[in-house]
Amino acid sequence: MVTMEGSTLRFYPEGELTIYQVEETLKELKGFLPEAKEVVIDFTVTDKMDTAGFQLFVSLTKSTKASGQECCVDGVGGSVENFMALFGYEWDAQCKGEL
Amino acid sequence: MSKRLLIVDDSTVMRMTVSSILKETGYEVIEAENGQVALDRAKATPVDLIICDVNMPVMDGLTFARLIKEEASYRFVPIIMLTTVTGQSEMEAGKAAGVKAWMVKPFDKVKLLGAVSKLLG
Amino acid sequence: MSSGMNFSDIAKEFREESLELLEAMETSLMSIRENGMDDEMINAVFRAAHTIKGAAGMYKLDFVVGFTHIAENLLDQVRNGKIEMTDELGELLLECKDHMQNLVEFAVATNNEEAPTTELTDTTARLGEALCTTLGEEMHHHGGETSKAAIEVCADKNWTMKLSFAREVMEQGFEPASFLAHLRKNSTAFESHVDTSAVPLMEELEPTACYVTFDISFTTGLSREDILDVFEFIRDDTTILLSEAVAEVKPAALAQTANKEEPKKISAQSANTQVQAQNAYTIRVDAEKIDQLINQIGEMVIANANVVQQSIDMKNGELIESVSIVSRMLEDIRESAMQIRMVQIGETFNRFKRIVMDLSKKLGKDIELVIKGAETELDKTVTEKITDPLVHIIRNAIDHGIEMPSDRGSKSAKGTLTLNAYHDAGTVVIEITDDGKGLDDEMLYRKAIEKGLIEEGAHLSQQEIFKLILEPGFSTAPAVTDLSGRGVGMDVVKRNIEALRGNIEIKSRVGEGTSFIIRLPLTLAIIDGFLVKVGETFYVIPLDMVVECIELSDREKEEMHGNNYINLRGTILPLLNVGDLFDEQKTADARANIVVVHYAGRRYGFIVDELFGEFQTVIKPLGKIFADLHGISGSTILGSGKVALILDVPMLVSYILSFKGGSDEMKSA
Numbered sequence: 001m002v003t004m005e006g007s008t009l010r011f012y013p014e015g016e017l018t019i020y021q022v023e024e025t026l027k028e029l030k031g032f033l034p035e036a037k038e039v040v041i042d043f044t045v046t047d048k049m050d051t052a053g054f055q056l057f058v059s060l061t062k063s064t065k066a067s068g069q070e071c072c073v074d075g076v077g078g079s080v081e082n083f084m085a086l087f088g089y090e091w092d093a094q095c096k097g098e099l
Numbered sequence: 100m101s102k103r104l105l106i107v108d109d110s111t112v113m114r115m116t117v118s119s120i121l122k123e124t125g126y127e128v129i130e131a132e133n134g135q136v137a138l139d140r141a142k143a144t145p146v147d148l149i150i151c152d153v154n155m156p157v158m159d160g161l162t163f164a165r166l167i168k169e170e171a172s173y174r175f176v177p178i179i180m181l182t183t184v185t186g187q188s189e190m191e192a193g194k195a196a197g198v199k200a201w202m203v204k205p206f207d208k209v210k211l212l213g214a215v216s217k218l219l220g
Numbered sequence: 221m222s223s224g225m226n227f228s229d230i231a232k233e234f235r236e237e238s239l240e241l242l243e244a245m246e247t248s249l250m251s252i253r254e255n256g257m258d259d260e261m262i263n264a265v266f267r268a269a270h271t272i273k274g275a276a277g278m279y280k281l282d283f284v285v286g287f288t289h290i291a292e293n294l295l296d297q298v299r300n301g302k303i304e305m306t307d308e309l310g311e312l313l314l315e316c317k318d319h320m321q322n323l324v325e326f327a328v329a330t331n332n333e334e335a336p337t338t339e340l341t342d343t344t345a346r347l348g349e350a351l352c353t354t355l356g357e358e359m360h361h362h363g364g365e366t367s368k369a370a371i372e373v374c375a376d377k378n379w380t381m382k383l384s385f386a387r388e389v390m391e392q393g394f395e396p397a398s399f400l401a402h403l404r405k406n407s408t409a410f411e412s413h414v415d416t417s418a419v420p421l422m423e424e425l426e427p428t429a430c431y432v433t434f435d436i437s438f439t440t441g442l443s444r445e446d447i448l449d450v451f452e453f454i455r456d457d458t459t460i461l462l463s464e465a466v467a468e469v470k471p472a473a474l475a476q477t478a479n480k481e482e483p484k485k486i487s488a489q490s491a492n493t494q495v496q497a498q499n500a501y502t503i504r505v506d507a508e509k510i511d512q513l514i515n516q517i518g519e520m521v522i523a524n525a526n527v528v529q530q531s532i533d534m535k536n537g538e539l540i541e542s543v544s545i546v547s548r549m550l551e552d553i554r555e556s557a558m559q560i561r562m563v564q565i566g567e568t569f570n571r572f573k574r575i576v577m578d579l580s581k582k583l584g585k586d587i588e589l590v591i592k593g594a595e596t597e598l599d600k601t602v603t604e605k606i607t608d609p610l611v612h613i614i615r616n617a618i619d620h621g622i623e624m625p626s627d628r629g630s631k632s633a634k635g636t637l638t639l640n641a642y643h644d645a646g647t648v649v650i651e652i653t654d655d656g657k658g659l660d661d662e663m664l665y666r667k668a669i670e671k672g673l674i675e676e677g678a679h680l681s682q683q684e685i686f687k688l689i690l691e692p693g694f695s696t697a698p699a700v701t702d703l704s705g706r707g708v709g710m711d712v713v714k715r716n717i718e719a720l721r722g723n724i725e726i727k728s729r730v731g732e733g734t735s736f737i738i739r740l741p742l743t744l745a746i747i748d749g750f751l752v753k754v755g756e757t758f759y760v761i762p763l764d765m766v767v768e769c770i771e772l773s774d775r776e777k778e779e780m781h782g783n784n785y786i787n788l789r790g791t792i793l794p795l796l797n798v799g800d801l802f803d804e805q806k807t808a809d810a811r812a813n814i815v816v817v818h819y820a821g822r823r824y825g826f827i828v829d830e831l832f833g834e835f836q837t838v839i840k841p842l843g844k845i846f847a848d849l850h851g852i853s854g855s856t857i858l859g860s861g862k863v864a865l866i867l868d869v870p871m872l873v874s875y876i877l878s879f880k881g882g883s884d885e886m887k888s889a
Contacts, residue, residue: 055416055419058416
């Protein structure tokens with residue numbers, strides 16, 4: 001779910017990123033984030049997202065921006081894409097990566 | 100030991116659907132086709148959670164919820180209403196009767212299982 | 221697939237269950253037609269649609285769900301009394317039931333892998349529109365909030381919504397996205413914009429709290445109520461600003477566009493207040509409260525009669541003067557209170573326009589409906605109860621009365637059906653007149669013999685012969701037509717009208733047409749009664765049922781000793797001894813009087829002690845503890861302060877019949 005590769009924090013929620021996982025995931029992210037220069041998010045492996053998961057994602061991007069870290073979304077699977085469309089979420093262009 | 104759930108719905112289709120989902124997940128399931136039958140079954144066989152429709156003949160789901168909650172052994176047994184009914188007054192009656200969750204049909208399998216596992220603690 | 225099973229796993233059960241429910245639906249609809257509205261029956265009808273929709277929804281049988289949903293909507297309104305159940309509506313619902321059955325069969329046959337045939341979708345569209353029209357049209361009469369809701373069911377409208385949830389909504393087990401998804405599913409266009417500005421940095425983030433808010437614009441056929449219903453369970457803690465944007469209205473709701481509102485913002489919480497504000501000109505009052513008021517005023521009138529009497533006895537001129545002023549005012553108040561219950565019959569009449577149009581079209585007849593006296597007022601309860609009988613008579617006139625254009629001979633090819641209402645001597649008269657082929661009394665007479673309704677050679681007046689068409693089991697149509705095909709006869713008309721203490725008269729001339737003349741009491745709260753005394757108790761018999769009074773001679777008393785009938789001018793008159801029935805103390809020297817009543821076409825005699833004559837009185841219903849008391853339908857208080865009991869003639873008649881062992885022997889002597 002969350003790994004560090006050098007100074008790059010990789011966040012790739014596998015399966016579900018929902019209210020049932022967010023607490024645990026938040027803890028992990030908070031643990032790694034201070035050490036990271038760059039955050040790469042990969043939603044291609046995420047089957048299901050809910051509002052809690054979405055907010056965690058938003059909070060993560062906000063936090064990186066606030067502390068001047070790079071953040072980009074590497075890939076998005078159909079389920080997350082649908083979810084974002086339902087919410088009418090506007091991807092930050094440079095952040096979404098190549099899709 | 101697996102948890103035993105009671106499904107109350109006048110629709111055979113609905114009972115089969117819900118029970119197949121729950122059985123797949125490893126729950127033991129008993130069924131009743133209306134509130135009265137459910138009341139009798141629940142008194143005869145203790146269950147850990149009840150999933151119940153609202154609009155049923157003989158005895159509706161809210162009446163059943165109210166009555167079963169009067170049984171000492173069922174005071175803490177969670178009830179999920181699984182229904183197409185979305186009226187405020189029914190939902191409030193449900194809350195008052197001690198219903199723990201109100202899910203609207205057609206329901207989502209994951210949601211239902213989520214609610215069930217959450218309520219079973 | 222959201223369930224653990226596929227449709228094919230369950231198709232057999234789904235079919236069986238649906239067919240069973242649909243059959244129950246038909247049975248209940250038929251029962252409602254025959255016996256009138258019944259909570260349990262309409263609930264069964266509703267539940268059928270409701271359950272089928274639920275099961276179909278689980279397995280994504282969208283075309284079943286879509287259609288059943290509209291029917292369910294309508295049935296819900298009927299169930300809640302917001303839409304009146306009429307025969308016409310019953311007919312439509314039966315048609316819908318048939319269609320649901322076809323849809324279910326199709327889904328099962330194709331394993332829900334094929335889109336419905338054009339024939340099916342056409343029928344869905346046709347019936348769906350009819351349902352919507354009923355929702356819209358019926359609502360029009362009632363106005364107010366329901367009207368809005370119903371119309372919006374059928375018209376796609378554009379809405380914008382600002383939505384913010386309570387912080388703890390997710391912890392309570394609700395998922396904001398599913399509300400959005402539900403809205404999107406029910407919208408033809410949907411665009412949302414999530415506002416994430418409130419989502420904090422990770423340090424402050426409570427991962428299960430809800431921070432996001434939404435701006436949504438969407439186009440849907442859902443009504444405001446429906447939309448807000450989506451949020452019902454969380455509405456208390458959710459802020460919803462819902463406003464209607466420019467509207468697109470489908471033809472079904474065009475009639476309503478005149479009072480289209482300006483776009484405005486309404487929050488969920490204030491929706492109800494908003495609705496009330498629109499209704500500022502009319503107040504909905506529980507009918508019971510009005511009844512209570514009328515009741516109390518009635519008592520006051522009675523008490524006042526006492527004061528009047530005393531003031532006269534005291535011969536105090538000033539007092540008499542004052543009391544008479546009070547009396548006059550009281551009468552005015554009573555009049556005004558009665559007025560509250562009064563509605564114009566025009567609304568009811570207007571409802572028949574469509575029936576006439578639809579049926580005449582269906583039969584290929586050209587019929588014009590003429591409405592007269594639409595402003596005539598009568599009690600709301602009476603209006604409600606008279607609607608069904610009127611529909612029956614109108615259908616009958618269209619079906620059997622008015623000829624096909626080519627058969628109308630020298631008359632205008634266009635038939636005329638006239639509805640007329642007017643007041644006459646404290647009653648309301650409603651006339652339904654057609655210029656059709658008229659009733660053939662000889663034919664009716666022969667038919668009645670054939671059907672065993674009368675004996676060969678029985679002597680009947682023309683009026684009596686005409687009235688045979690109102691008897692159960694009598695149908696003049698040689699073949700059961702499509703319209704009368706559901707097996708409901710004109711006998712319902714007679715029964716309903718008698719239940720309203722009204723009566724019906726038929727006038728007809730062969731080749732010229734037929735008139736049904738219905739006479740009804742202005743209100744059900746007041747009764748013209750005939751006061752009698754048995755033992756120490758006063759009883760009231762509804763005057764319109766009283767035919768005559770007979771004093772029994774000693775010889776006749778002797779003759780009837782032991783029998784419960786007398787021979788009245790050659791006819792057997794079954795008797796009921798009211799004193800015996802209610803266990804009254806017998807006064808030895810009381811004269812035996814018989815009040816002859818007329819009910820359901822036959823005459824019966826009630827044996828009483830004293831006759832006091834007619835008077836008008838206010839009916840007071842009996843309390844609940846007397847619910848088991850048979851033979852008494854209510855009570856009233858006499859000027860003297862004494863209570864008089866109102867006899868329930870239909871009940872007493874059935875009592876007579878039960879100990880007579882059937883009705884056969886009293887047809888004619």
